[in-house]
Amino acid sequence: MIRIAAVGDVHMDVDLLGRYRPALLELPECADVLLLAGDLTRHGSRREAQCVAQEFGGLQVPVIAVLGNHDHHGDEPDQVVEVLAASGIQVLEGSGVVIGTPGGRLGVAGVKGFGGGFAGRCASAFGEPEMKSFVRTTEHSAERLSKSLQELECDLRVALTHYAPVPDTLVGEPLEIYPFLGSYLLGEAIDSAPADLAIHGHAHAGSERGVTPGGVRVRNVAHPVIKHAYSIFNLDHGAG
Amino acid sequence: MKHAEHDEYAEASAQRELAEDGGIAEQGMEIVRRDGCVVIRGEVESEHRRDLIAQRVAAHFPHCEVRNDIVVVRVGRPMEAEELA
Ligand SMILES: [Fe+2]
Ligand SMILES: [Fe+2]
Numbered sequence: 001m002i003r004i005a006a007v008g009d010v011h012m013d014v015d016l017l018g019r020y021r022p023a024l025l026e027l028p029e030c031a032d033v034l035l036l037a038g039d040l041t042r043h044g045s046r047r048e049a050q051c052v053a054q055e056f057g058g059l060q061v062p063v064i065a066v067l068g069n070h071d072h073h074g075d076e077p078d079q080v081v082e083v084l085a086a087s088g089i090q091v092l093e094g095s096g097v098v099i100g101t102p103g104g105r106l107g108v109a110g111v112k113g114f115g116g117g118f119a120g121r122c123a124s125a126f127g128e129p130e131m132k133s134f135v136r137t138t139e140h141s142a143e144r145l146s147k148s149l150q151e152l153e154c155d156l157r158v159a160l161t162h163y164a165p166v167p168d169t170l171v172g173e174p175l176e177i178y179p180f181l182g183s184y185l186l187g188e189a190i191d192s193a194p195a196d197l198a199i200h201g202h203a204h205a206g207s208e209r210g211v212t213p214g215g216v217r218v219r220n221v222a223h224p225v226i227k228h229a230y231s232i233f234n235l236d237h238g239a240g
Numbered sequence: 241m242k243h244a245e246h247d248e249y250a251e252a253s254a255q256r257e258l259a260e261d262g263g264i265a266e267q268g269m270e271i272v273r274r275d276g277c278v279v280i281r282g283e284v285e286s287e288h289r290r291d292l293i294a295q296r297v298a299a300h301f302p303h304c305e306v307r308n309d310i311v312v313v314r315v316g317r318p319m320e321a322e323e324l325a
Contacts, residue, residue: 011265011285015285015288015289016285019286019315020315023316026317030317030321042265043262070265073265197324204267204268204283224283228316228317229315229317229318230317230318231318232318232320232322233322233324234323234324236324
């Protein structure tokens with residue numbers, strides 16, 4: 001069994017410093033790894049990234065993250081990644097990592113992902129260049145997620161995204177904004193590996209549990225959804 | 241900031257301001273218009289953010305009472321793990 005802690009959408013800034021720390025310091029007792037599902041900062045500034053580093057860095061468990069749309073708002077996502085990396089937080093984007101745990105090798109592949117909507121009600125790469133580039137951004141992201149999931153050599157495989165791969169975990173959000181919350185292309189990528197578990201954030205008013213068409217369990221760990229410092233998933237071999 | 245003449249536009253511009261002002265960057269707040277008052281609902285990470293949001297929204301509805309029903313999300317450790325087998 002591998003114990004996975006996860007949270008997303010912590011939207012850090014100086015006003016939150018120390019808020020998560022007491023619960024985080026207890027992580028080694030209950031988890032082998034902490035996954036951060038994007039929107040780590042409020043709007044992607046260096047100061048906010050330093051707050052993330054201070055709050056979520058230097059823990060006794062490995063910390064693996066993807067960025068979210070908020071972390072891109074400052075147009076300097078590389079700077080956010082650099083600050084996080086300096087504190088030992090590994091940021092995935094079209095890449096994967098394998099970590100050894102007492103319960104086996106855990107592989108995590110991550111992308112931020114993007115929107116577009118879900119099967120039958122989604123955007124198509126058609127018409128204006130802005131529309132085509134919107135849809136192609138998601139296609140490209142999904143392709144990289146699929147490839148990095150498939151390349152993982154591990155016992156259990158987890159997909160980490162910010163945007164949602166299924167509509168199930170959006171229940172509670174207005175239907176009108178589903179296309180801005182995720183894309184079925186991410187779900188298709190997760191099923192292509194397949195992953196044993198998919199973790200995402202972004203949908204603050206969504207719900208916790210869903211499943212891909214291929215049967216992979218999906219969990220929305222956006223902080224306002226889980227209402228704890230993190231969720232813990234005990235993942236067993238043969239899961240998924 | 242200009243006050244929109246109709247409540248619906250006021251709501252839209254308040255929502256845009258909450259999302260696009262980097263010092264707030266809050267999406268997903270619910271602004272509910274009721275008879276003679278406006279209620280703001282949602283979940284944020286600090287009391288400071290809760291009060292700032294209410295203040296900004298109130299500026300868009302100068303003729304209404306604005307009620308702040310935003311809550312700060314808890315950060316305790318979870319009581320149990322989910323077993324996935
Ligand atoms: Fe978020
Ligand atoms: Fe987000």
